[in-house]
Amino acid sequence: MNRLGVVLGCIGLLAGGALWLPAEGTPTICPLNLLTGLPCPTCGLGRSVCLFLHGDLVSALTINPCGPFVVVAAVVVLIAAVRGDAALDALGRWSTPAILAGLMAETLTSWPRLLAEALADGLWSALNEGLLTRFLLEVLHVQGP
Numbered sequence: 001m002n003r004l005g006v007v008l009g010c011i012g013l014l015a016g017g018a019l020w021l022p023a024e025g026t027p028t029i030c031p032l033n034l035l036t037g038l039p040c041p042t043c044g045l046g047r048s049v050c051l052f053l054h055g056d057l058v059s060a061l062t063i064n065p066c067g068p069f070v071v072v073a074a075v076v077v078l079i080a081a082v083r084g085d086a087a088l089d090a091l092g093r094w095s096t097p098a099i100l101a102g103l104m105a106e107t108l109t110s111w112p113r114l115l116a117e118a119l120a121d122g123l124w125s126a127l128n129e130g131l132l133t134r135f136l137l138e139v140l141h142v143q144g145p
Contacts, residue, residue, distance in 0.1 A: 010078035017053040039114040
């Protein structure tokens with residue numbers, strides 16, 4: 001692993017999250033959400049990280065329960081990278097399965113809730129927010145309800 005890249009990546013994540021406080025109505029950069037209008041499995045993770053770094057644990061866990069764990073993982077990886085190659089290599093041996101398990105847990109726990117919330121507002125209104133849906137409706141000359 002490239003130690004400098006790992007250190008800079010972790011510092012960037014932690015500093016960016018600490019400096020940026022997401023406001024209500026902050027525009028999304030999620031490609032799936034922009035295209036379809038539906039939330040992705042990691043929807044809200046960035047906001048959750050930021051809120052956790054600002055000390056708002058309750059809001060961070062409400063938006064996305066994995067945000068605080070991402071911060072803890074970044075700190076652990078940063079410490080391992082600063083300590084040296086042996087620590088980083090040892091971390092690398094178990095981190096891939098741990099990251100995959102975390103992503104699976106994220107998808108299984110948060111995504112159904114996010115989809116249910118989006119769909120509770122109405123399937124048509126959720127889908128109609130997506131660029132792909134609007135494009136297809138325009139091409140097909142279909143009017144919404």
